[in-house]
Each structure stands twice: as C-alpha cells, then as structure tokens.
Amino acid sequence: MTNERQTLIAKQFISALPYAHALGMEVTEIGDGHATITMPYDLRLVGDPETGVIHGGAVSALLDTCAGASVMVHGSKPVGTATLDLRIDYMRSAKPGDMITARAECYHVTRSVAFIRATAMDADTSRPVATATGAFTIQTAKGGKT
Amino acid sequence: MKRPEPVQVIKQRRDKALQSLLQGVPYIQFMGFKFDRRGDELTGIMPYQDMLIGNPMLPALHGGATAAFLETTAIVELSWAMMWDRMEAGEDVTKLRLPKTIDFTIDYLRAGLPRDAYARATINRSGRRYASVHVEAWQDNRSRLFAQATGHFLMPQPDTNT
Numbered sequence: 001m002t003n004e005r006q007t008l009i010a011k012q013f014i015s016a017l018p019y020a021h022a023l024g025m026e027v028t029e030i031g032d033g034h035a036t037i038t039m040p041y042d043l044r045l046v047g048d049p050e051t052g053v054i055h056g057g058a059v060s061a062l063l064d065t066c067a068g069a070s071v072m073v074h075g076s077k078p079v080g081t082a083t084l085d086l087r088i089d090y091m092r093s094a095k096p097g098d099m100i101t102a103r104a105e106c107y108h109v110t111r112s113v114a115f116i117r118a119t120a121m122d123a124d125t126s127r128p129v130a131t132a133t134g135a136f137t138i139q140t141a142k143g144g145k146t
Numbered sequence: 147m148k149r150p151e152p153v154q155v156i157k158q159r160r161d162k163a164l165q166s167l168l169q170g171v172p173y174i175q176f177m178g179f180k181f182d183r184r185g186d187e188l189t190g191i192m193p194y195q196d197m198l199i200g201n202p203m204l205p206a207l208h209g210g211a212t213a214a215f216l217e218t219t220a221i222v223e224l225s226w227a228m229m230w231d232r233m234e235a236g237e238d239v240t241k242l243r244l245p246k247t248i249d250f251t252i253d254y255l256r257a258g259l260p261r262d263a264y265a266r267a268t269i270n271r272s273g274r275r276y277a278s279v280h281v282e283a284w285q286d287n288r289s290r291l292f293a294q295a296t297g298h299f300l301m302p303q304p305d306t307n308t
Contacts, residue, residue: 017202018202023210047173047244054173056214061211061214064213065208082201082254083209087252088250093246
C-alpha cells in the first residue's frame with residue numbers, strides 16, 4: 001500500500017468515528033507507526049468555566065484516538081485495535097483558544113499488544129500540555145481475533 | 147435541642163448545590179453526563195448517544211468518551227466531598243474552584259456497549275493539596291466493570307495571595 005493511500009484511508013477511518021468527529025478531530029499526518037491529529041478549541045469542551053481551559057477528558061479522547069491511529073498504521077498492518085490501558089499526565093493547562101495537536105508513536109508491537117507514547121501540545125510546542133503512554137490490543141488478519 | 151430540618155429543605159439545598167456544580171462545566175453539558183444523588187453518594191450516568199461511538203464496526207463506545215466519563219465522575223465526587231460540610235452549614239458553595247487532574251490511568255476491561263453507562267468514584271486519599279481517587283464504571287451489571295481508573299488530583303487552594 002502506498003503511503004498516500006494509507007494516509008487517505010486513515011483520514012477516512014478517523015472521520016468515520018462519531019466521537020472523533022464530534023470533537024472536530026482531523027488527521028494531519030499519518031504513516032509508519034506515527035500519527036498527528038488536531039482538535040480545534042471549542043467552547044463546548046471547556047472544563048473550567050473560570051479559565052476557559054479545555055476539559056481533561058477531551059484531551060484524553062484526542063490522545064486515545066491519536067494513539068489508536070498510530071497502531072493502525074504500524075508496519076505489522078493490524079486490522080483492528082482497542083485500548084487496553086492509557087496513562088495520561090497533565091503537565092499544564094492548554095491555552096484557551098489554542099488548537100490542540102497530538103502526536104503518537106507506536107514504538108513496539110508483539111503478536112497481540114502494541115505499545116504507544118503520545119504528546120499533546122498547544123501553540124507553544126516547547127512545553128507539552130499532556131503526555132500519555134499506553135498498551136493497545138492488536139488484531140492481525142492471519143491470526144484472527146485476539 | 148435543634149429541630150431537624152424538613153426533608154424538602156435538605157433535598158433542595160443538596161440538589162441545588164449539585165446542579166450548580168454540573169451546570170458550571172460546559173463539557174459536562176456537552177457530554178450529557180448526569181449524576182444521581184442518594185444522600186452524599188453520587189452515581190455518574192453517561193446516557194447513550196450516537197456521538198459517543200468510537201468503533202462503528204462493533205459498535206463500541208470511544209475510549210476517549212469513557213475516559214472523560216471516568217475523569218468527570220472523579221472530579222465531581224471530589225468537589226462534592228469538598229463542598230459537603232460547607233453546604234450543610236448553609237454556606238454558598240456555588241463558586242467553588244475545581245480540582246485539577248495531575249494524572250489519570252484508565253484500564254479498559256471490555257468494550258463499552260452502545261447503551262447507558264454508570265460510574266462511582268471512591269476517594270482513597272484526600273489531603274490538603276493532593277487527592278487520589280479510584281473510579282469504576284459498568285453498564286448492565288454492577289459486578290462486570292467495563293472500565294476502571296485511578297487518578298491524582300491537585301486540590302484548589304483557599305484564596306491567598308501567596
């Protein structure tokens with residue numbers, strides 16, 4: 001599969017996920033075990049009305065989606081994946097008004113598990129908003145359901 | 147001896163305090179989370195909506211929606227415990243600041259089905275500065291959890307200029 005074709009499929013795949021769509025997520029870069037997804041600032045997603053900071057749950061959803069996407073485009077070509085666990089560290093509040101960008105890397109896979117790390121950033125890319133590590137299930141075409 | 151307050155007065159005060167907490171957070175409204183109160187015990191409810199789906203093939207709830215539900219339940223439980231004594235003493239608790247998540251670890255035990263989900267949080271440690279909370283979520287059967295999580299939270303500090 002060519003990289004462009006893979007990218008196109010991945011983009012369509014993410015936009016078909018109702019929850020990713022509801023939060024306005026967009027794939028900007030994907031392939032070879034890596035994914036970058038953006039989520040625009042939205043008043044509906046505010047978790048702290050006093051400061052206008054986005055709710056941690058929305059950031060979690062972005063990191064989870066991005067991590068899942070990076071698993072799907074890993075070289076081992078899984079046909080399906082699901083989150084087993086995800087640990088999220090919130091380093092600082094995202095700046096109200098800023099788009100949030102998540103980048104995930106699927107850095108190791110075994111026959112049935114994929115390991116990922118991911119980072120979420122706002123416009124200030126030097127200091128992450130949140131980081132995540134997690135394990136995902138892997139379903140491979142020949143191995144059947146895991 | 148002081149006469150106990152009429153039950154309606156107590157209920158009204160508690161429900162009003164809980165509603166002000168929930169209505170103040172746009173994300174809770176966006177997600178449609180509800181909280182059922184029995185005395186001081188809260189049960190989070192995530193009523194099913196099509197937008198919560200993350201895997202249209204199965205279909206299954208999006209892990210991010212589940213994470214948001216668990217994290218919100220933890221924060222609401224902490225805030226509720228924090229405001230309880232002041233609320234019962236008749237103070238105005240409508241302007242409380244919320245705890246901030248430091249970290250949150252979610253365990254996905256099984257796929258979330260396309261139906262309502264429930265969650266209950268337990269505060270395992272609550273200090274002046276930090277709190278540790280565990281949350282369990284289930285759907286049809288209380289003993290078959292579909293997700294659980296543990297998180298650490300930074301408690302809001304009383305207004306000082308230091």
